[in-house]
Amino acid sequence: MTALIFDALLSATLLKEKLPDFFSRNTDQFTIFLTLGFGLVVVAALVFGVKRSTRTQWLKQKAVFSTDEVFDRLCEANHLSRDEIFIVKRMIFDLRLDNPILVFINPDYVQRYLPDLTQSETKTVKSIQEKLFGDIETAQML
Numbered sequence: 001m002t003a004l005i006f007d008a009l010l011s012a013t014l015l016k017e018k019l020p021d022f023f024s025r026n027t028d029q030f031t032i033f034l035t036l037g038f039g040l041v042v043v044a045a046l047v048f049g050v051k052r053s054t055r056t057q058w059l060k061q062k063a064v065f066s067t068d069e070v071f072d073r074l075c076e077a078n079h080l081s082r083d084e085i086f087i088v089k090r091m092i093f094d095l096r097l098d099n100p101i102l103v104f105i106n107p108d109y110v111q112r113y114l115p116d117l118t119q120s121e122t123k124t125v126k127s128i129q130e131k132l133f134g135d136i137e138t139a140q141m142l
Helices: 002-018 021-025 027-063 067-077 082-094 107-116 119-133 136-141
Strands: none
Touching: 067 082, 082 107, 082 119, 107 119
């Protein structure tokens, strides 16, 4: 950093020799003016670099979602009630799924879970299945 300041002062001295007499009469003011100008450029470059780096890190962090966040957003997007979300979480646990998002992608997981349920739970799971995948029986006929 000291070398940069020394170079700036040396440059100021060299410029002073080539500029008109107006600046040569105010040598101290000219050197101070040039040093402040150089310092301002350095500070602006540092601020710009830090701001850009911070923004890039923020964008990278926001681009990555945890499976819990995706699960919550999928529940919200499919308008699942609190009871339905509870059953979906229990389904994920009972089926020992590593990725909770699989329930939203593959209807086979819901089908595998149906035989182990009570009648009221079966209604709820059928409602979940309808919200997630639509009418599967009609889709299978096509």
